[in-house]
Amino acid sequence: MSELTDFPDTDSPHTDGLWQSITLLHAWLEADQPHGGQEGLLLRMLKLQEEVGEVAQAVIGATGQNPRKGTTHTWDDVQSELCDVVITALVALRTLTPDAREVFATHLAGVTARSLGSRRG
Template identity: 75%
Template sequence: MDEPGRDVHNISTDPWESIGLLHAWLDARRPPDGADSLLLRVLKLSEEVGEVAQAVIGAMGRNPRKGVTHSWDDVQAELCDVVITALVALRTMTPDAREVFTAHLERVTARSLGAEGRREAGVAAGSGGAGSADAGSGAAGGAALGS
């Protein structure tokens, strides 16, 4: 649903600019709830993760009452919603969300891949493969990578 006077065809493709715009849009449309704002945005993240699970179950047809209800494109869209929601929550915590995320990503990548792993991942990334998503051995690196 388009807002009057809003040019939806001129929306930024820069993810961080979009996160900032979404953050501002949400802040302008919510009642003043102070610290609860972050809590509610984190809870929204849990809701979005549940929608990923629902889409995977639907794409695999694992609900015997419903059968196949989703596509893998639906799963991809739901995963994108998780990322967007997480970044908006991070932006709610700090105006330096881009820097915080970039620094954390660099730490997780270095810890998980190390020099040898980065070379291997470069080959995998260039081929479009999943690469070493399970290469994390450090506690935080592994947790961030889901292993």
């Protein structure tokens, strides 16, 4: 079996729960957003940058790189923040297109083929 066939299928039943959650989160955010239209869309995209900043803050805190604060986070905190980045990105993608699942699956397959296909065995 090649590495490409070992890679999980993003259209499998195992990912149904993921996409159901993304759909529910998107609907929840849409129902209660203070800004709509283009402004709401841009703010949804900016939320992703906020989450990435929280990953950086957690890494700095986990490594104790700020001498004034010391160790303020754990690597479990970093994992949690990375999950928030993924969720936020998928909700942002869903905001751009109702076909987020298909867009993501197609893009992931292309990146996987391009990356793993370039390996020399």
